[in-house]
Ligand SMILES: Nc1nc2c(ncn2[C@@H]2O[C@H](COP(=O)(O)OP(=O)(O)OP(=O)(O)O)[C@@H](O)[C@H]2O)c(=O)[nH]1
């Protein structure tokens with residue numbers, strides 16, 4: 614199937630302010646002790662920004678698989694093993710829940726034991742730990758900072774591009790630097806681009822919502838057929854429909870008709886994408902870890 618919605622050359626998913634953000638990160642990286650890179654637990658590798666990796670490589674680094682409440686828990690476990698086996702610090706959280714912030718705090722302190730010991734030996738016990746919090750648009754950095762701080766200190770909302778400038782938030786023992794979400798210029802594969810579009814990190818108004826919905830149901834039908842069928846009460850026959858008639862069938866079932874009895878496919882598509890993002894289809898991971906040679910032996914033991 615053609616996935617034209619992100620494949621067009623003229624799509625501006627890398628607007629000018631993102632270049633500015635990357636420059637800001639380059640300048641501020643010197644002033645922090647560690648980096649928290651938030652990834653979306655549903656698409657950990659597709660949401661891993663290679664530009665952020667490059668800029669932050671010199672600092673202790675922790676990967677936070679956020680929105681774990683929306684992802685398939687069994688797959689998230691596999692991802693944690695995947696990152697850890699590569700020697701990277703990794704925790705899975707839901708930034709909206711207090712427990713997530715506590716888990717990250719513990720992991721940062723573990724990552725920085727050397728630094729805190731060094732500071733203590735110099736009598737610098739009061740020095741706060743400075744952490745840059747980064748990620749792709751809409752991944753939840755501002756929400757995370759608010760939960761960590763126990764108060765709404767950074768603006769957060771259900772769309773990409775909410776944070777525009779950087780903002781320091783001081784919390785007991787920590788200075789957290791909230792950064793605008795940022796993408797990168799050229800996605801290696803179309804799959805990365807579509808995954809980012811599905812979870813809402815690329816502005817919807819530059820995407821074709823009907824193509825987006827068709828792409829999403831096609832992909833989820835492959836990996837979680839029961840969940841899709843259950844949500845829209847689809848028969849076996851309907852589950853075998855091409856994506857377009859399938860969107861029509863779902864829209865008709867929901868009574869989304871225009872005069873003349875045709876299905877309002879735009880409305881149906883918006884509903885489908887919204888319901889997926891609100892996890893009405895259940896907990897879904899769109900990406901699975903690639904198999905690593907060093908992990909295969911471990912799997913055999915299970
Ligand atoms: N279900 C769920 N939703 C979350 C979680 N973290 C954040 N969100 C929601 O995701 C949306 C985006 O959150 P923000 O904190 O504004 O994201 P951001 O990374 O700061 O985004 P930009 O500033 O736009 O780059 C909001 O609607 C949050 O409520 C999570 O762990 N689980």
Ligand SMILES: [Mg+2]
Pocket residue numbers: 754755756768769775776792793794
């Ligand atoms: Mg933000």
